[in-house]
Amino acid sequence: MDERRLALIRSGTVRQRHSTGSGYLIAPRLVLTARHVLADKNTGSHWPEIHVWVGHPRVGGVVSTRAEVLWTHPQGLDVALLRLHDEVDVMGSVRWGRPVGKAPLRYEGLGFPLASAGEDRGAEHLRGELAPLSTGSRGLYVLDQKPAPDPRDDGRKPWGGSSGAAVFCEDHIVAVVVQDCQSYGNRRLLACPAGAFTQDSGFDSILRQYTDSPPRLAEIGAPLPKAPPAAERTQTEKNIEQSLWPILGAPGACSAHARALADQLGMRVPADYAPSLPDLVALVTAHPRALASLSGTLAATISDEGDRTRLTSLLSHARASGFGSLLSLEEHECLVDLLRGICKEHPTLLPRAAREALRYACLPEPLSRTHLPVDDLEQVVDELEAMADSEHVPDGTSPVPALLRLTEYVAVAVAGEGSSILRDWSTRVADRIGIHPTALNERRTDARQWVARQTSPVARVVLDLTADHDAPDERYVCRVLLARQDGTHTVLREPETVSKTPEEAARHLREAVECAADEPGQEHHVPWVTVLVDRQGLHLAVDEWNPGAPNEFVPEQPLGVEFRLTLSCPEMSYFARGRDREQRRRWASGDQVPLVADRNCDSPRRLTRLLQNSHRDAARVILHGPRDQRTQLLQACLALGVPVVLWDREANCYEDATRLQRLDPTGPLADLPERVRRVRGEVFDSEEAVLPRPALVWEEGHHSEPRSLQLRDPRKGTHAS
Incomplete structure (x- = not known):
């Protein structure tokens, strides 16, 4: 690597600079860089003004010149050649290489990332390891960078400007940086291999013209290490x-x-x-x-x-101690190949299995989503390798890795030959690292029990909202559960707990509903969304939170239009003794006669008297009247165990009661949430001012806790998971 060949590239129009990137002088008038540094991302066309500064700022003799795009890859690889208007002659020549083998190679390069910018862009010495076995998207090399910048507060990419930097192994150009990767602590860059573009006939022809020699790729392998003193x-x-x-x-x-x-x-x-x-x-x-x-x-x-x-x-x-990986090269390659085929055929299986198998672990971010893309599979395997399943095991045996538990769950969920191959793989790994056979068999028992009971469909998607009072704007801490018809539930865990805006919470909830829809046995069941709030949260119009359009074809609409969405306030049970018992009794009564809270019960005292006498068995109350009374009346209903309460958030007086008539509030109770959903859709599509904004509390009661997994250490009895 010759620092005198370093190039800073700025592209844009005559009036404004739009892009900054890096490059490397490979001939007196040729600079190698990334194509996106030179292109308008909106139109795809190249910027009309391209300026290049060749040389390292500390070496001196930086040459400034203009340039034009001479070559881009015909298959769309993110590389390009610039022809300089002025010749920059640097002694020596450029050599090209191709990494071979499996061992990581040390690499280096020079670029101009935004993180090193002050008054001017500063050059950064890129260095780290190129792992030939790690494959980024589209066959790019993965560069594990040692010094790495922190994320910026303004949202701009700290690595921005590094694109186009040449990557060297043993003084041979082996790749060009084309992308940053914010995973792995912002320490990864992705680079286009030199072997992918030097074989292009157009590139070959240009180098023959400007350097008199074609780009020959030397094989670069990791040298055999020798022990230090x-x-x-x-x-x-x-x-x-x-x-x-x-x-x-x-x-x-x-x-x-x-x-x-x-x-x-x-x-x-x-x-x-x-x-x-x-x-x-x-x-x-x-x-x-x-x-x-x-x-x-x-x-x-x-x-x-x-x-x-x-x-x-x-x-x-x-x-x-964090030294070395769980899996050998062969084991890792075999597992990734097996899971890659499973991900393509069943993209929801690994996230579902992980949520159950590793119920009490903080999952890697890709497993917290609905589907696992194949491109994220290696990241998931690498992160799971470091997680243990248990700690206290007999002397001389090894803890069960979380990765093996997940593998066992996936094995029982897939059919045919793939299942036995995964179990055989797991057995070999367990034997190599010294896992007691009893421990592995218990994980297999848990997996079989999970498959036997996983057909129970999701009855409700539960969103637990807690206001973040420390945030400067409206934000909520969210927890999502999938409540099943058999009384069990699954918590959708996130890699980190951060509060969300209403829009972000709405998107998170919609992803959870999609996750539930992909569950086996779900068939045509439409999940019911229950939002858990405290007493202060009963006024929240969560049904009007808008997650945005799900794709470019389907228009956006609020949550309450997409799903049957109701509120629940379990907090009231802590303040009203016997409330849960009263709820169960009122449900058992069959809803008898709904109570319409009109002028005859315009105070908590009158309402309480009716709910304890003539409407003692009522499971439903329709609240009317002014807003300033509604909070007290609503809390009285909930404290007395009324499980269903309906009101209009826009109502100001008793005369507004007619607004709710379009959803037939005293009609069949079972269909009430669906009628509310349809009216919310009418309200969203209409500009009429007299339409209601219905809010519905629906208390279903508490679901039982999920069954515990078997986590018994060999020869030591049973312990709670």
Whole structure:
């Protein structure tokens, strides 16, 4: 990498700059960059004014010139070549490379990210690891960047401006940065491989014209690591060496296992490679999956129970300290391939299985959504590898990883050969890392019980709202549950709890309803949405919250128009003793005669007298009258166990009672929520001022808690999950 070839690119019109990016001078008049740096994102056409500054600000001799787009990739890859108006001659030439093997490679580059901008754009030395086995979207390389900027308060991307930077491995251009990735703590960049565009005939022809030589790709592989001097080794390396020494036994075993491991990692192993034990440890620390891969070959040769215990202990301590991954290279590749096919055929299965299998864990963000896209699968597997299922297990055995529990749930949910292949995979991994067979069998029992009872459809989607009083604007902390007909419920957990605006909460709720609609056994059941609020929240017009259009074809409409949406105030049960008992009694009475609260019950005292005497069995009250009385009357109804209360939020007096007649408030009770939904739709589509804004409280009672999972540690009895 030659810092004198660094290029800063600014594109736009004569009057205004619209885009900033990076580039690299590959010939005296050619700069390689990303195409989107040069294009208007609204029209797709290239900006008419492109200015380029070639050179590093600290080296001196920066050359400023104009440029024009000379070449873009015919298949739409995000790369381009600029032809400079002035020649910039830098000694030396550019070499091209292609990463090979499986081991991560060190990379570097130079760019101009927004995060390093002051009065002018500052150059940033990009550096980190390129993992050949990690594949981004569209076959892009994944770059794990060591120094990474924090998110900006203004919403702009801190990596903006890095696009177009050339990526170097061993002084060969191997890729061009084209995209940032906000996952993984904002530490990932995505780059277009050089091998994807250097083979284009147009690119080849231009380089022959301007450099007299075609772009030849050299294979770049990770070198075999050598052990550092003893004084420079870390404590982790010393611990691994101490653990491996009694397991390996004969000196020849060390060399054999090291050669096998290097071959698995995709490194080139010379015939005379004879590593020592410290060299083997250096090889183990060179790749996050190396220790797991080595343990696979070691476990196959171990016959002594003491060595087996030592290997299990080494793997457990390594994972507990955050060193290395759970899965070996082969295991990871096999699992991702199996789950990729399942995701394509059943995109909702993994999120559903994860919500049940890992009910008490904070799930990776992609599993908190309705569907799991195939592109997010590797991220999910990588994050789940670090999660344990249990902690207290017998000495010499390993905790059950959360990933294996989820795999068992997926295995019982899919049919045919895929199910047995997943279970076989899980058995092999469990045996390698020292999981007690009883522990794995209990997870399989839980999975079978889940499948046996998962046909119960979702009866209600419950949105629990809590006002965020610390927020400067109207925001709510939301919790969503799927309440099933058999009395169980599932909590849709989010990776982090952040308060939401009404619009964001509405979108979150709609996603939950879509999630419920995709549940097996749901068929044509339309979930009922219940919004849990406190006493102060009974006035909220949640039914009017608008999540926006679901797609470009279907127009937007409020929640209360899309779904049967009712309110519930469980908080009242804490203040009114016997309220739940009264609710059950009133429901059992069959609704008898609804109470229409008119002028004859215009105070809480009169209303209470009616509900305790002539309407003692009433399950429904229709509230009329002025707004300033409504709160007291409503709370009196709820405290006395009335499960269904209907009122018009727009009503100002008793004469407004006629507004509710269009939904037949005293008609059949079972159809009342649907009639309310239809009237809400009429109100949304109409501009009439006299239409009602119906609010409906519907208390269904408490659902039973879900059945506990079996989380019994071998030989230690049963513990609550």
